[in-house]
Amino acid sequence: MTKKQTKELIDALNESRSSELAAISQYMNHHYECKGMESLTVKDLFRAQALEEMGHAEQLAERITALGGIPTLKSGTVKRGKTVKEMLKIDCELEQKAIKRYKAQIKLAEKLGDTTTRRMLEDILISEEAHADAHEALLS
C-alpha cells in the first residue's frame, strides 16, 4: 500500500472505531436505564452487545496501530432512548449504519489488497448482522 492508501484505510477504520465507542456508551446506558416488564428481555442483551462492541473497538485499535496509525478516542454521537422500543429502534439504526460502513470498508481493504484488515472487518460484520437481527426480531 502507498502512504496515501494506508492513511485512507486508517481513517476509515477510525471512523468505525468512533461509531463502536458510541455504541458501547449507548448500549450500556440502555442497559442501565431500561425499566419495566418489557425491559427484562433486553436488559442483558444491551449489556452483552455493548461488550461485543468493545471487542470491535479494540480489534480496530490493534489494526490501526499495526498500520502505523493512532486509534481515535473520539466517540460518535450517542443517542438515548426513553422507552424500550425507542432504545431498540435507535440501536438498530446504529447497527444498520455500521453494516453499511463495514461493507464499504471490506471493499476498500479488498481493493488495497489488505487481506488481514478485510478478514477482520468480515468477522465484525457477522457480529453486527447478528445484532441487527436481534433488534429486528424484538421489534417485530
Ligand SMILES: [Fe+2]
Ligand atoms: Fe460493533
Ligand SMILES: [Fe+2]
Ligand atoms: Fe453491533
